[in-house]
Amino acid sequence: MAEAIRRQAPLSRWVIYAVLILFAAFYLVPLLVTVLNSVRTEQDIGSTSVVGWPRELALSNFGKAWGTYCIAQRCEGISPFMLNSIMMVVPATIISTLIGALNGYSIALWRFRGDNWVFGIITLGVFLPEQMKLVPWTLVLRDLGLSNTITALVFIHVIQGISFTTLFCRNYYVAIPPDLLKAAKIDGAGYFRIFWRIVLPLSPPILIVTVIWQFTHIWNEFLYGVTFTTGAQQPVTAALIALSVSVAEAPQYGVQSAAVLIAALPTLLVYLFGGKYFLRGLTAGAVK
Amino acid sequence: MLAPWLVHLVLWPPLLVSVVHIIGFTGYTTWISFTSSTLIPENDFVGLRNYNSVLASRNWTIATENLLIFGTGFVVLTTAIGLTLAVLLDQRIRAENVLRTIYLYPMAVSFVVTGTVWSWLLNPSIGIQKLVRGLGWEAFRFDWVVDRDMAIYTIVIAGAWQASGFAMALFLAGIRSVDADLYKAAQIDGAGPWRIYRRVVLPAIWPIFIAVMVILLQYTIKTFDLVRALTGGGPGIATQLPSLVVYDLMFQRGLLGRGSAAAVLMLLYLLAVLLPYFAFVQWRKRRNARHG
Numbered sequence: 001m002a003e004a005i006r007r008q009a010p011l012s013r014w015v016i017y018a019v020l021i022l023f024a025a026f027y028l029v030p031l032l033v034t035v036l037n038s039v040r041t042e043q044d045i046g047s048t049s050v051v052g053w054p055r056e057l058a059l060s061n062f063g064k065a066w067g068t069y070c071i072a073q074r075c076e077g078i079s080p081f082m083l084n085s086i087m088m089v090v091p092a093t094i095i096s097t098l099i100g101a102l103n104g105y106s107i108a109l110w111r112f113r114g115d116n117w118v119f120g121i122i123t124l125g126v127f128l129p130e131q132m133k134l135v136p137w138t139l140v141l142r143d144l145g146l147s148n149t150i151t152a153l154v155f156i157h158v159i160q161g162i163s164f165t166t167l168f169c170r171n172y173y174v175a176i177p178p179d180l181l182k183a184a185k186i187d188g189a190g191y192f193r194i195f196w197r198i199v200l201p202l203s204p205p206i207l208i209v210t211v212i213w214q215f216t217h218i219w220n221e222f223l224y225g226v227t228f229t230t231g232a233q234q235p236v237t238a239a240l241i242a243l244s245v246s247v248a249e250a251p252q253y254g255v256q257s258a259a260v261l262i263a264a265l266p267t268l269l270v271y272l273f274g275g276k277y278f279l280r281g282l283t284a285g286a287v288k
Numbered sequence: 289m290l291a292p293w294l295v296h297l298v299l300w301p302p303l304l305v306s307v308v309h310i311i312g313f314t315g316y317t318t319w320i321s322f323t324s325s326t327l328i329p330e331n332d333f334v335g336l337r338n339y340n341s342v343l344a345s346r347n348w349t350i351a352t353e354n355l356l357i358f359g360t361g362f363v364v365l366t367t368a369i370g371l372t373l374a375v376l377l378d379q380r381i382r383a384e385n386v387l388r389t390i391y392l393y394p395m396a397v398s399f400v401v402t403g404t405v406w407s408w409l410l411n412p413s414i415g416i417q418k419l420v421r422g423l424g425w426e427a428f429r430f431d432w433v434v435d436r437d438m439a440i441y442t443i444v445i446a447g448a449w450q451a452s453g454f455a456m457a458l459f460l461a462g463i464r465s466v467d468a469d470l471y472k473a474a475q476i477d478g479a480g481p482w483r484i485y486r487r488v489v490l491p492a493i494w495p496i497f498i499a500v501m502v503i504l505l506q507y508t509i510k511t512f513d514l515v516r517a518l519t520g521g522g523p524g525i526a527t528q529l530p531s532l533v534v535y536d537l538m539f540q541r542g543l544l545g546r547g548s549a550a551a552v553l554m555l556l557y558l559l560a561v562l563l564p565y566f567a568f569v570q571w572r573k574r575r576n577a578r579h580g
Binding site for chain 2: 013016017019020023024026027028029030031033034037045046048049050051052099102103106107110112118121122124125127128129130131132133134135136137139159162163166190191192216219220222223227237240241244251253256257260263264267268270271272275278279282283
């Protein structure tokens with residue numbers, strides 16, 4: 001294509017750049033608005049609009065959003081909910097990734113009777129709508145005595161996540177040459193030894209993709225959070241909605257912007273540092 | 289070396305848990321949808337009663353209409369933006385990586401966050417309308433989000449904002465995987481760049497079009513948090529979607545049977561999109577195997 005493009009008139013080059021930059025602005029506006037509002041005072045926002053430069057820096061918004069703002073009658077800001085989300089996302093990500101790696105290995109390399117069926121059903125779980133699982137989960141959580149706990153959310157995200165992590169890992173492990181395993185088996189290596197010595201050392205790329213996918217996905221998840229937890233047990237996404245409800249009576253756009261920004265930060269950072277892997281996971285898990 | 293039976297002991301539990309929860313949960317919710325369950329699950333078969341009452345409700349009719357409007361608008365707009373950006377980015381652009389990072393970041397952020405920010409921008413008393421009026425254009429109106437007829441389109445805009453970078457990434461990957469010889473042949477024939485796109489590239493990537501559209505369509509069927517954060521389904525029930533109806537029936541009205549029926553209907557909508565697609569993928573695989 002290169003020659004053809006070099007022959008283009010410079011004018012059309014300018015048009016292309018202009019359109020691309022215009023779209024970049026379109027994508028950035030909501031982020032920019034949030035960042036600017038997070039350091040604006042309520043009077044400032046109230047007297048103009050949510051779009052504007054700060055007249056004075058109100059850095060206290062972050063302190064309030066983090067530690068003192070009232071959400072549903074509790075005045076501790078979003079920090080307890082951030083902690084909930086961390087307590088949920090870290091174990092759920094690690095456990096589901098490990099199980100997914102083992103499952104993927106079993107299905108791709110340790111062939112057994114019915115493996116295609118098992119894989120087919122597990123991938124069904126990738127696109128099954130969450131709404132189909134709400135009632136059964138309610139009953140399972142009640143029977144396990146886990147209602148309204150963070151442990152319940154960890155449990156749900158591990159089990160649901162297995163579908164994705166297995167899919168990712170299986171599709172990656174399928175490319176490992178079977179001869180490699182045959183040789184190891186002849187040497188007397190078993191299930192775990194082969195996994196540990198051969199498969200795992202080949203896995204870092206897919207494990208990074210899986211961890212990033214699970215982390216972003218679980219952190220951003222909302223429906224389960226709002227259905228299975230209430231009050232102090234909610235993850236931050238559910239708490240943000242509660243916050244916007246309590247804000248509705250007396251708007252606090254500055255504090256809310258700060259809260260939204262804090263809640264979005266972990267996944268934004270993961271995206272900035274692992275963008276390539278994030279995109280790979282997105283493409284692989286696209287049927288969700 | 290572990291005994292073979294021990295291996296099976298390790299191998300099966302996680303696989304079984306996944307398989308059982310997928311089949312079991314789907315089966316159970318389907319069963320509940322045929323019972324008179326309200327606050328607690330009952331085990332009496334009442335036939336299609338729940339389906340009839342869901343399908344006859346205004347709530348569901350509006351949700352389905354909205355799904356059609358939202359689905360069409362969102363898929364068309366997102367695909368168009370995604371394809372435009374991909375073609376433009378393919379013109380040996382400087383700072384391509386920076387631009388791509390900017391276009392795709394909305395996918396990394398929670399719909400709850402996105403929806404909240406968009407709800408401010410669209411709110412006439414604090415957002416874009418107020419900004420433009422403040423600049424001196426007093427008669428400016430942009431109050432779609434509180435307008436019953438227009439509110440659903442604000443969800444289309446916010447949804448396209450969120451997902452178009454993803455469509456761009458898929459299209460760009462497709463464009464870049466087109467065989468270089470095809471380009472060369474077209475160039476030798478004297479075709480200009482836009483002609484090459486129209487005649488060579490787009491016909492070569494049409495399977496990606498279908499994939500992108502299917503992915504986006506099933507996003508629309510599952511959309512919940514975006515609407516919840518942006519409009520809460522309102523004004524009134526003007527932006528109601530099936531996923532919100534399910535939640536409302538199950539957990540706000542305590543009608544598990546009807547809620548389950550609505551969830552099964554959602555699943556059927558989804559299958560109506562996915563089954564033809566899977567059949568199409570299989571058909572192509574077989575055809576390629578034959579010709580390949």
